[in-house]
Amino acid sequence: MTHRKPRYHLFGLILVFLIPVPAAAQNSVTIIDADILQTSIIDGQTVTRFLDNVILSIDNRTMYADSVYQFAAQNRIQAYNIQIETENEIIWADTLYHNTFTDYSELRGRVVVESDNNRLFSQAMDVSMPRDITFFLSPVRFEDDRGALVAESGLYYQQADSAIFRGNVQLADSTQYLEADSLFMNRSTDLYELFGRVYAQDFEDNVTFKGDYLYADSSGYRLLTGNDAWLLDISESEADTTHLLAKKIELMENDSVSTMDAFENVRIWSNEFSAVGDTANYDNSAERFVLRSNPVLWQKNIQLTGPVIEVEMEDDDIRFLSSHPRPIAVQEDSLTRRLHQMTGDTLHAHFEDGSVERIIVFNNSEIIFHIKDENEEPDGLIELIANGSSTLFFRDGEFDFFKAEENPDGSWLPEDPANVDRKLSNFRWDPGLKPYRPMLQLPRLPQIPDEPLFEFPPRYERYLSEAEDED
Incomplete structure (x- = not known):
């Protein structure tokens, strides 16, 4: 991401x-x-x-x-x-x-x-000079060389340098598109607020927003809220797509900080992983995000559950993740569908080329892993506990072998229906919670037309003709 x-x-x-x-x-x-x-x-x-x-x-x-x-x-x-x-x-x-x-x-x-610098078109405009207010009582269109803003009505308060536009507000230029039910803006403080059915696209950075409310100011702070506030981020290579949904998404971007925080019913889906939780914090410069409040993360056929999960990314792939205290990782065997389990006071997982390479559980480690015979058929399981750490190694993303340290103790249990469903005390396997790929959200309103709101008045037609002759 x-x-x-x-x-x-x-x-x-x-x-x-x-x-x-x-x-x-x-x-x-x-x-x-x-x-x-x-x-x-x-x-x-x-x-x-x-x-x-x-x-x-x-x-x-x-x-x-x-x-x-x-x-x-x-x-x-x-x-x-x-x-x-x-x-x-x-x-x-x-x-x-x-x-x-x-x-x-x-x-x-x-x-x-x-x-x-620009042009304005409307069919009803009132001006109160004592109050320094301009009212746009019918559809209004602003244009400059880069794009256009349209709305069904609005007003401009000159003393406060503030404007309000209402009704199917749209703004478009070569770098962005925004739409909402209404827009408040203050140019002197560079503050903008969009209300109701907000949709925003940043074409240069391949980021899309959708929600009920969007706030932006000159500090680089952005706030997006809604029952399902949605952010879509497409990587620079366009090889990876990340969807983020939450009730509140905050972004801070300036010369020294680049962060994103999401709160309440957080759901993340990407080509490489997915996750749910109550809070997510992302630091762009470090390519690191943290999930809190008993989050769950899925990477291929592995589910990790813990109070806190920290993830380090590299080139849009997970490079390393850790969780504490007392997390549990469960992997579904791709052939037998049996569930390998591993837990400890702290868990570290290392990834290579998008696949898990090894998982280390530290202190008071416990492991259940299922064995296959030479025909790749189920052949019992091994239960292991150790005071120190245990390391599980994977080949092509599948469990291969393990190593335990400091007073390991374990036993092999033969293949038996009674042993198939053995679980660690903090076992969690919740495939039903795994987010599906969200539907791509599209603009609600049709594209801003190139045509003007009306036929130009005669004097304006003459002005344009004379200007063209001068050029």
């Missing part, structure tokens, strides 16, 4: 849009041009109409529109087919409604906001 840092940079989407809002003061609005200027009474209200090729300057912003209607008594301005140019963005919309008293703007129809 090789853990590498998942990325959640969200490709620097800029959410600060300076939506132009005319101030109430008369001298803050400058009429640069309009083909027609009319004043009339409509429903008892004085309405000033600027028609055809309207250009206004509002607080260092320039607005172009087909028409602008000013309702002075209601402190309201309506503008149609607009283009607004600011220092950092250009904004297009079919309609702008602005309250000059509350500084509240509503952009409707085909809304486009473009800056040097």
Whole structure:
């Protein structure tokens, strides 16, 4: 199992849009041009109409529109087919409604906001300047050169530099894909939280997550939770696949630390081994993980059970494992299906090329191993105890012979049905607990379409055409 840092940079989407809002003061609005200027009474209200090729300057912003209607008594301005140019963005919309008293703007129809780095598309966007909040009331799409973020609605709070997106949130670029029911992000602290039906893929590191909640911050800390929070890790060679399931998975990745911890109903499945337990701790730099709270580990036809199991990996294979206190290892003979058993105060197992090479049980060792005759048929068993250590040697992963030290004492029991099921006092054999290979989890939502949310407004089409001609 090789853990590498998942990325959640969200490709620097800029959410600060300076939506132009005319101030109430008369001298803050400058009429640069309009083909027609009319004043009339409509429903008892004085309405000033600027028609055809309207250009206004509002607080260092320039607005172009087909028409602008000013309702002075209601402190309201309506503008149609607009283009607004600011220092950092250009904004297009079919309609702008602005309250000059509350500084509240509503952009409707085909809304486009473009800056040097990204573009925004929506059909309903409100801006409250006093509260520094932008509301996205209909599906919204952000784009930059690397990817896109889409959601059904959202809001951006400029003062806190925070955004919330809700409803089928998706984010995709060349390195990652994320989806969730909602997303909270704070750019200044580099903090991201995804809620509900979370799915995340890191294409560069071949890591996939699925759960109910995902948290990430600038320290390199990641938290994934859910009834069956799921992490899939594919090795760099793509020869080994590891599935990790738990109620809580924590990852820490920075310049000095690379760890992963899993808690509650932990299940691990890989091409080389599988395990269950209540807690798992993995140190990527040392390629070492620890299972706690009476875990069980299976490697081929061997089951190891103990209060604590420590595993050292090398090239995605188990190289060495140890367990204490008083663990028990059981191996099912591949021919006779009899169960070899070994226990002691501490157990060490050494592996070579993915197969067990020898197992050493230290202090107060006990062994039961079943014998075969020259025809590979069952031929009784040997029971052995020793004050010191006992070593069992394996050939091609199968038990071969043993060596015992310090006052060994044993006996041979002939082949007899009464002896077949003899067990050590702490015997455990639980093939029913062994995890199956989990089903591969796939995204819930369809791929983010390349097509825009709507046909572009005329002024934006003209802007794109002129930009293309300049290139």
